[in-house]
Amino acid sequence: MTIEPSQEYIGQAPLCNDELQRLNAYWRAANYLSVGQIYLLDNPLLHEPLKPEHVKPRLLGHWGTTPGLNFLYVHLNRIIRQRDLDMIYIAGPGHGGPALVANVWLEGSYSEYYPDVSFDAKGMKRLFRQFSFPGGVPSHVAPETPGSIHEGGELGYALSHAYGAVFDNPDLIAACVIGDGEAETGPLATAWHSNKFLNPVRDGAVLPILHLNGYKIANPTVLARIPHDELEYLMRGYGYRPYFVEGHEADEMHQRMAAALEACCDEIRAIQDRARQGGSQKRPVWPMIVLRSPKGWTGPAEVDGHKTEGSWRSHQVPFSAVRDNPQHLKLLESWMKSYRPEELFTPEGVLIDELRELAPVGQRRMGDNPNANGGLLLQALHMPDFREYAVDVPEPGAVVAEAPKPMSRFLRDVMRFNEREANFRVFGPDETASNRLGGLFEETDRAWMAELLEEDEHLSRDGRVMEILSEHTCQGWLEGYLLTGRHGFFSCYEAFIHIIDSMFNQHAKWLKVTNDEIPWRRPIASLNYFLTSHVWRQDHNGFSHQDPGFIDHVVNKKADVIRVYLPPDANTLLSVTDHCLRSRNYINVIVAGKQPAFQWLDMDAAVKHCSSGIGIWEWASSDSEDGEPDVVMACAGDVPTLETLAAVDILRNQLPDLKVRVVNVVDLMTLQPREEHPHGLPDRHFDDIFTTDRPIIFAYHGYPWLIHRLTYRRTNHRNLHVRGYKEEGTTTTPFDMVVMNDLDRYHLVADVVDRVPKLRQRAAYVKQYVRDRLIEHKQYIHEHGEDMPEIRDWRWNW
Structure with a gap:
C-alpha cells in the first residue's frame, strides 16, 4: 500500500x-x-x-x-x-x-x-x-x-x-x-x-x-x-x-x-x-x-x-x-x-x-442528528426461536455438552435473520473460536481489510465478527455501535474483561443518566457481555487467568442498569441470551464456562427456571413439600452447581436421613431485596425458598463476600455460609482449582456437618471421610497429573 x-x-x-x-x-x-x-x-x-x-x-x-x-x-x-x-x-x-x-x-x-x-x-x-x-x-x-x-x-x-x-x-x-x-x-x-x-x-x-x-x-x-x-x-x-x-x-x-x-x-x-x-x-x-x-x-x-x-x-x-x-x-x-x-x-x-x-x-444539524440519539433508529432484531437450539436432556446429568456451542448456532442465526438490516455484530479479542462461538463462522467471517493470505481462515472484507486483541477497542466499537442504534454481543475471557472496567463505568453512568433524567434520549440496545474461559476452568493457564471479580465491579452500579446471569448449563444459557438480546438500556453480564459439562435442565425447565431467576431443584432435593429442610444447598454458576450436586450425592450416601433442599440461582440480582433491585425477590418469597432459620451453604462462582453483601438484609443471613473464589490458584487440575478455594464437594459436605445440629454425633466419621478423600486427591494429582477417576467419572444418578 x-x-x-x-x-x-x-x-x-x-x-x-x-x-x-x-x-x-x-x-x-x-x-x-x-x-x-x-x-x-x-x-x-x-x-x-x-x-x-x-x-x-x-x-x-x-x-x-x-x-x-x-x-x-x-x-x-x-x-x-x-x-x-x-x-x-x-x-x-x-x-x-x-x-x-x-x-x-x-x-x-x-x-x-x-x-x-x-x-x-x-x-x-x-x-x-x-x-x-x-x-x-x-x-x-x-x-x-x-x-x-x-x-x-x-x-x-x-x-x-x-x-x-x-x-x-x-x-x-x-x-x-x-x-x-x-x-x-x-x-x-x-x-x-x-x-x-x-x-x-x-x-x-x-x-x-x-x-x-x-x-x-x-x-x-x-x-x-x-x-x-x-x-x-x-x-x-x-x-x-x-x-x-x-x-x-x-x-x-x-x-x-x-x-x-x-x-x-x-x-x-x-x-x-x-x-x-x-x-x-x-x-x-x-x-x-x-x-x-x-x-x-x-x-x-x-x-x-x-x-x-x-x-x-x-x-x-x-x-x-x-x-x-x-x-x-x-x-x-x-x-x-x-x-x-x-x-x-x-x-x-x-x-x-x-x-x-x-x-x-433540521437533522443535518450535528446536535439533532438521529445517529446521536440511537434509540430513534433502533429496530428490534429478528429473532429465531432459541428453543430450537436446545440440548436434549432426557434427565438431569445424563448429557455432557459445551454450553456456548448451541448459543453460537443461535447467534449465527440472529446474524442470518438480520442480514438485510445489517444491525448486529459480535465483538471480542481474538477469542471467538476459542470461546466455542465458532458456529458464527457458518454465517459470517471476521471483518478484515488488511492483507489476506491463502491460508487465512474466516477472514473477509464483509465479515461481521469483530476481533482485535484490544478489549478497549472492542468495547469502544461496541459502545459506538449501540449508541447509534444497533445491537451487539461481546465475548471475552472472564479475567481480562477487567481491562475495560472504567469503560464499563462510563457506559453505565451514561445509561443511568439517560434512564433517570433525559426522556428525549430513546432506549438503546443493551450492552451484552459473555464471560467464559472463566476462573474455574483456567487450570491450564494458571493464576494470571483466574479472576471472577468483574461481577463485583458491575454490581456497584445502579440497579436499574445492571443485570448479572450465571446459567448452569446450555439450555439456561440459551434462554438468558435470548432475553438479553431483546432487552434495552441495560448492561447484561452472562458468565458461563466453555468446557464440556453436565446438562441439568431440559428446555422447558430451563425457560421456567430463567423466568424466575432462582428456584428449588426438586429433582435434586430430599426435603418434602410439607416439611422444612435440614439444610439449604444453594449454588450460582456452572462449576459451583456441579460441586453442590456432587456434595448432595455424598450426603445422601453418607447421611441418608438428612433433608436437603437444592436452590439454584441464575439471576444473581434476585438475591437482593425488591427495594434495592427490580429483580429482587420479595422477603416472603426469599424466606420461603431459603427458610428463616436453617443453615444455608452457598457455593458461588465469584468472591464470597458479594453474596453476603446482596443478602445482608434478609431474615436468615446469620445462617448463610458462602464458599467461592478466595484468590488461590495455579496451573493444576480442574478439580484441584475448586479444592484450593474450598469450593469442592468435600468442603461443602464438611460445612453441612458443621452447621446442622443433629449431625454432631456423625460429624467425626463424615469429616474423616472428607479428609481422606482430599488427601487421596492431592496424592493422586501429584502422581498422575489428572483428577481421580471418582471425580472424572462422577455422574448424577438420583
Whole structure:
C-alpha cells in the first residue's frame, strides 16, 4: 500500500472574503458563549458594566481546548451545508463541554430539546447559569448534550466510538476530535488501527482530527513536541493521509481548514465510489487532519504577568478570584468584549440572520442528528426461536455438552435473520473460536481489510465478527455501535474483561443518566457481555487467568442498569441470551464456562427456571413439600452447581436421613431485596425458598463476600455460609482449582456437618471421610497429573 506525501498546508483559499468574515464571526459567537458559560451568572450580553455579582462564585470548566473545538464545529457546519453530509461530532476532549453546548445552542437544537433555554437573551442567561452549577448541567459533553454519544471525561475512547458509530452506517461520517492529551493513552493508540476493519462499501467514514494545542493540564504533550516529519510518519504508518492545518492567525487558519476539509471529503467520496461503484477491494488510505492551534486560542495572552494563551495555564479557568479581584473582573470584561457580541446578537440576544444561515438545518444539524440519539433508529432484531437450539436432556446429568456451542448456532442465526438490516455484530479479542462461538463462522467471517493470505481462515472484507486483541477497542466499537442504534454481543475471557472496567463505568453512568433524567434520549440496545474461559476452568493457564471479580465491579452500579446471569448449563444459557438480546438500556453480564459439562435442565425447565431467576431443584432435593429442610444447598454458576450436586450425592450416601433442599440461582440480582433491585425477590418469597432459620451453604462462582453483601438484609443471613473464589490458584487440575478455594464437594459436605445440629454425633466419621478423600486427591494429582477417576467419572444418578 502506497501512501502519498501529505501537504503541510493546502494551497488553495476556498473562502471568499464575505464567507471568511461570517465564519469568523460565528466562531467568535461560539467562543463568547463558551466564556460566558464558564464565568457568568447574569448580564449575558454585557449590556451593563460587568459587576462581581454577575460572576459565578465557583469557576469551573475547561477553556484551553474549547476554542479549537468551536473552530472545528464552525467548519464542519460549512462542509455539511456545502455537501449535504450526514455527520456527527465526537469530542475526545469532552472537558471542552462549553464548546459543544454553545454550538448546539447556536444552531437551534438545544432550545428544541430544552425549551426553557430559549434562543434569546433570557435563554442565554439560563445557558450560562446552568453550566457546572448546582441543578444545572455537567461541564463535559455529557448525555445531556444533544448530539453527543461520547462524554470524553475519561480519555482514550473517542476514536473507537467513532468507528463503532459508522460500522454498517454507509452514509455517516463521524468527525472525531482527538486531543493531544488523549493521544497519549493506550486505548487511543490501538484505536488508530480501526481503519483496517472499515469496509468502504457498507460502512461510513471516520475523519480523525488530531487537535494539538501543546499541553495537558500542566505538562506539554508528546505529539505536540515531536518533529513535524516524525508526527507525519507516525500517522502515515497507521495508514492515514494527514493534512496539517497549523497556525495562529484567524483568517489564514480559516482558509486552511476549509481547504483541508474539502480535500478530505473529496478523498472520502472517491474512496467510497471506487469501492461501491468500481468494486475496489484494496484497503484505502483514509484522510485525517492535524490541527495545531494555541491552547486557549483567542483568550487572554497574559494574566498576572504569566503567559496564558498558548500555555498550560489556559487549560481550565485562565484566571479566577474574579469577584474579589477588580483587575481580573476588568480582564474578563475586556476578553468577552473582544468578541464584539453586539455585532453577533441582536439586543434581544438572538443570533443575527446572516450567521444563523451558516448552520445546517433540521437533522443535518450535528446536535439533532438521529445517529446521536440511537434509540430513534433502533429496530428490534429478528429473532429465531432459541428453543430450537436446545440440548436434549432426557434427565438431569445424563448429557455432557459445551454450553456456548448451541448459543453460537443461535447467534449465527440472529446474524442470518438480520442480514438485510445489517444491525448486529459480535465483538471480542481474538477469542471467538476459542470461546466455542465458532458456529458464527457458518454465517459470517471476521471483518478484515488488511492483507489476506491463502491460508487465512474466516477472514473477509464483509465479515461481521469483530476481533482485535484490544478489549478497549472492542468495547469502544461496541459502545459506538449501540449508541447509534444497533445491537451487539461481546465475548471475552472472564479475567481480562477487567481491562475495560472504567469503560464499563462510563457506559453505565451514561445509561443511568439517560434512564433517570433525559426522556428525549430513546432506549438503546443493551450492552451484552459473555464471560467464559472463566476462573474455574483456567487450570491450564494458571493464576494470571483466574479472576471472577468483574461481577463485583458491575454490581456497584445502579440497579436499574445492571443485570448479572450465571446459567448452569446450555439450555439456561440459551434462554438468558435470548432475553438479553431483546432487552434495552441495560448492561447484561452472562458468565458461563466453555468446557464440556453436565446438562441439568431440559428446555422447558430451563425457560421456567430463567423466568424466575432462582428456584428449588426438586429433582435434586430430599426435603418434602410439607416439611422444612435440614439444610439449604444453594449454588450460582456452572462449576459451583456441579460441586453442590456432587456434595448432595455424598450426603445422601453418607447421611441418608438428612433433608436437603437444592436452590439454584441464575439471576444473581434476585438475591437482593425488591427495594434495592427490580429483580429482587420479595422477603416472603426469599424466606420461603431459603427458610428463616436453617443453615444455608452457598457455593458461588465469584468472591464470597458479594453474596453476603446482596443478602445482608434478609431474615436468615446469620445462617448463610458462602464458599467461592478466595484468590488461590495455579496451573493444576480442574478439580484441584475448586479444592484450593474450598469450593469442592468435600468442603461443602464438611460445612453441612458443621452447621446442622443433629449431625454432631456423625460429624467425626463424615469429616474423616472428607479428609481422606482430599488427601487421596492431592496424592493422586501429584502422581498422575489428572483428577481421580471418582471425580472424572462422577455422574448424577438420583
